Amino acid sequence: SYELTQPPSVSVSPGQTARITCSGDALPKKYAYWYQQKSGQAPVLVIYEDSKRPSGIPERFSGSSSGTMATLTVSGAQVEDEADYYCYSTDSSDNHWVFGGGTKLTVL
Amino acid sequence: EVQLVQSGAEVKKPGESLRISCKGSGYSFTSYWINWVRQMPGKGLEWMGRIDPSDSRTNYSPSFQGHVTISADKSIRTAYLQWSSLKASDTAIYYCARKDVWGQGTTVTVSS
Numbered sequence: 001s002y003e004l005t006q007p008p009s010v011s012v013s014p015g016q017t018a019r020i021t022c023s024g025d026a027l028p029k030k031y032a033y034w035y036q037q038k039s040g041q042a043p044v045l046v047i048y049e050d051s052k053r054p055s056g057i058p059e060r061f062s063g064s065s066s067g068t069m070a071t072l073t074v075s076g077a078q079v080e081d082e083a084d085y086y087c088y089s090t091d092s093s094d095n096h097w098v099f100g101g102g103t104k105l106t107v108l
Numbered sequence: 109e110v111q112l113v114q115s116g117a118e119v120k121k122p123g124e125s126l127r128i129s130c131k132g133s134g135y136s137f138t139s140y141w142i143n144w145v146r147q148m149p150g151k152g153l154e155w156m157g158r159i160d161p162s163d164s165r166t167n168y169s170p171s172f173q174g175h176v177t178i179s180a181d182k183s184i185r186t187a188y189l190q191w192s193s194l195k196a197s198d199t200a201i202y203y204c205a206r207k208d209v210w211g212q213g214t215t216v217t218v219s220s
Contacts, residue, residue, distance in 0.1 A: 001170050042210045043203070099155055
């Protein structure tokens with residue numbers, strides 16, 4: 001079955017740029033979505049269709065995709081950005097969606 | 109305001125059946141697929157499957173096919189996730205979601 005691969009953890013100091021990657025064979029043709037999940041809360045969409053930012057999401061969150069890798073970038077990461085981040089996409093059939101394993105972002 | 113509101117927490121015994129619900133409001137319910145997502149304690153998000161409320165077409169993850177049933181009643185703007193025989197390993201938080209909006213989650217605890 002289709003898989004998306006993320007690093008388990010990323011750590012940066014406040015104000016630095018954090019980059020979280022997501023690799024998958026279908027990503028050259030399928031959009032990636034990114035979700036932020038803070039402890040005890042439901043996930044929140046932070047990037048959709050590779051690089052679009054929903055209203056209300058800070059501009060420091062951005063997304064890109066090239067080849068088989070999508071990337072979530074948090075420019076000038078804040079302590080409040082500490083969370084688990086998940087990429088989400090579909091296989092070539094469009095009928096089976098998957099989440100990446102999640103990346104814990106630590107900002108300290 | 110677009111909302112997905114899920115039913116409350118459940119405590120069940122192994123072998124029991126269960127149906128949890130997800131009610132949409134603030135948008136055209138039949139215009140968006142509803143996905144179900146599992147999160148086991150301390151673990152990541154797992155896509156279980158989805159339903160198109162306009163015609164009840166479903167897709168399931170191979171990992172969940174045959175273990176759960178996803179359905180919807182568009183007349184009352186509600187999607188469902190059901191089990192016919194729960195196991196202890198079904199203990200988890202279950203979310204319904206569009207891509208952009210998520211329910212608050214339903215905690216299911218299965219214990220003898």
